[in-house]
Amino acid sequence: MFLTFGRTFKESLKNLFRNGWLSVATISILILSLYVVSVLFVVTHTVDNILKDVQEKVNVSVYFKPATSEDEIFKIKSNLQSNSSVKSIDYVSRDTALENFKRDNADEPIILQSLQEIGDNPLLASLVIKAKDVDQYQGVADYINNAEYKEKISRINYGRNKEIIAKLNNVIETIRRVGISLGIIFAVISILITFNTIRITIYAQRREIEIMRLVGASNTFIRLPYIFEGILYGILASIVSMLILFLTLKFITPYVSSVVPSENLVGFYVSNFFQIFGIQLLVGVVLGMFSSVIAMRKYLKI
């Protein structure tokens, strides 16, 4: 049985080359599908990272009225720390706030000047609260709003972040949906084209197939080459697609880095190489084989 497999494999390889341009066309569309799906995969990953980055920066800042003492603020801090949704709380004193402000606006002399004019430190002390999950911020804000120390609070700064996060989620969802639709469209096209190629091959070889039957070849013996051909198409397409993907990532990395400095696409590719290749191989081979089987079922009258 393995003997037959080996022979059939060599046979299929020969046939692939003999089919020339037909093979090239089929493999090309397969490559395109795999490539689109892979790019989708990479984009999703990148966008997820961006989201994580942003989430890190999201927080609820509670500003206290100048009259509030540090002790009171620390009490409130311990109280909040016990809240299950809270991940971390940082205390920013009025002095620290002033330092940060001066540093952030170091190249804006007008602002620094007006600060001097005011004389006193206009900035308030705050607690910067990070929740464990983006959805929990509302809960935390509500909790604070209903707390007994509410009068000591000057304002709670949260609202804007919420919108940013909601918008970002929308964008991600849209990208995901578009990507999946594209992926499906390309997969369907690939199946159709591979199916057609195999169909044409079967038609072109109908006399040969007849002869094989006359000589007593079993149905499996006749079918195997076509299945192998489908699989080979899948394998070759995966390999080329991986190459193109690599080149693409290398090319766009500089552009991506300027937007998302933490993202290293090439590194991602290299460290996940086997996973990506594995998935591509699986998808490619499945697509190839599937199309083959359908074509044979319809056109290889056994």
Next chain:
Amino acid sequence: MKKENIETQIKRASAPIDKPAGEILMIKFEGVSKLYKDYSLALENINLEIREGEFISIVGPSGAGKSTLLKMVYAEEMPTEGEVYFNNHPLSAISKRKMPFHRRVIGTVFQDSKLLHKKTVFENVAYALEVLGASAEEINEDVPQILEIVGLGNMMEKFPQQLSGGEKQKVAMARALIHKPIIIIADEPTGNLDPVSSVEIVELLLKINELGTTVLLASHDKDIVNKAQKRVLVMDKGKVLSDYAKGKYKFV
């Protein structure tokens, strides 16, 4: 030692052992008719018995039903009426899946050789063995041998396009013989050949028959039928008109 494969098993199982050779009934047509979908009657009520080891020439004009008769034997077509028995098995009982096994005990030769164009002479003949799952050693041993016998020993790497008609038919013969079938079915094997090649082919068939293989030969070439001097079935319009034990081409 070769493992006994299913073809051998079928041969053994079906050949009765209590009758002397030459008496064993190999093929039986019982009231066989073939009506095609376009209402043409290719065969009408054929009753026929063929014994193991016989050499039968089937003659008649074009459209007489010779090819159809042969197709019944290798199950390319099924009768619309009646039954064909092969070694006492009704052919209609063989499922499509099992059909390859039936084909493997038969060797076929046709007017147009039916060679696989993309394979060399060697590969064409080897294919018949590959189908059986033969090992590479067997193939490398048997194929050159048989090609030598038919006189094509030095053309093993050529492609069918590079061969003459006669040479192609020899390859077809080699392929038909390599798997040691129990019957050879030749449908107008000399149709495209010159007289010399035709004689060679018939002589080859006769030699094979001498060694015990049953031969069914359909032809409208009177010369080769006369040369064979064996049993002759005369057909016309789907019927067997006469069945001569040792015939000359008498059809007018």
